Amino acid sequence: xxxxxxxxxxxxxxxxxxxxxxxxxxxxxxxxxxxxxxxxxxxxxxxxxxxxxxxxxxxxxxxxxxxxxxxxxxxxxxxxxxxxxxxxxxxxxxxxxxxxxxxxxxxxxxxxxxxxxxxxxxxxxxxxxxxxxxxxxxxxxxxxxxxxxxxxxxxxxxxxxxxxxxxxxxxx
Numbered sequence: 001x002x003x004x005x006x007x008x009x010x011x012x013x014x015x016x017x018x019x020x021x022x023x024x025x026x027x028x029x030x031x032x033x034x035x036x037x038x039x040x041x042x043x044x045x046x047x048x049x050x051x052x053x054x055x056x057x058x059x060x061x062x063x064x065x066x067x068x069x070x071x072x073x074x075x076x077x078x079x080x081x082x083x084x085x086x087x088x089x090x091x092x093x094x095x096x097x098x099x100x101x102x103x104x105x106x107x108x109x110x111x112x113x114x115x116x117x118x119x120x121x122x123x124x125x126x127x128x129x130x131x132x133x134x135x136x137x138x139x140x141x142x143x144x145x146x147x148x149x150x151x152x153x154x155x156x157x158x159x160x161x162x163x164x165x166x167x168x169x170x171x172x
Contacts, residue, residue, distance in 0.1 A: 026135075031108060031115055034143075038075040041066065042084065066095045071106030074147025078122050081150065097151035099144070102165055106143030109136045116141075125149045 020026045027033070044050065045060040052058075068076045077095040084090040107130070113123055128142035148154055156162040 031112060034072045034106075035075055035116060038068075038073055038079055039083075041073065041076060042079055042090075062090045062093060064090070064093050066093065068095055068097045068147055068151065070098070070100045071104060071144040071147065074106060074143040075116065075118075076147070077150035077152075078116075078118055078125070078146055082119055082122065094152040095150070096153040096155055097147045098155040098157065099148075099161070099165065100157050102144070105145065107132070107135065107140045108143075110139045110141055113141050122146065122150070 019030065045064045046062065047059055049058060051060050066076055066080070068074060074097065077097065080090060080093060080095060084093075107128065110127070113126055116122075116126075125146040126141035126143070128140050128145055129138060130140065131137065156165060
């Protein structure tokens with residue numbers, strides 16, 4: 001993504017990091033940035049010339065599989081269902097959600113659900129309670145949880161990591 005909205009925070013451009021100013025600290029606008037990223041990803045196959053070769057040039061169209069990677073793209077299956085499939089668009093599209101690092105789940109204050117522009121029926125997919133104080137203690141929204149529940153297929157970076165995640169509650 002080369003839009004200034006995203007690039008202004010990329011290390012090397014402003015000497016900052018993608019997710020926050022320092023490790024372990026999020027930018028305040030992460031939910032907005034990654035929400036817009038997911039929405040742009042859903043528009044790309046319909047609008048951009050991603051399939052150019054000597055036989056064909058034009059957008060992919062709607063018969064696609066989206067690969068969502070970690071919490072940053074976990075809204076993609078939710079937006080696909082609520083903004084597209086509900087209107088007869090992307091009827092055959094699927095989402096595979098890949099877990100790279102379960103430690104980072106995109107946890108935000110529960111009240112922030114309203115910022116996501118999703119119907120209430122998705123709220124239970126995000127609902128999450130833990131004992132961590134960050135960003136608030138107790139009830140939160142968890143983007144990764146929603147991505148897992150709303151996707152068609154769940155993947156991990158390796159078979160070993162998949163086994164590790166299901167080996168106990170403390171692992172995933």
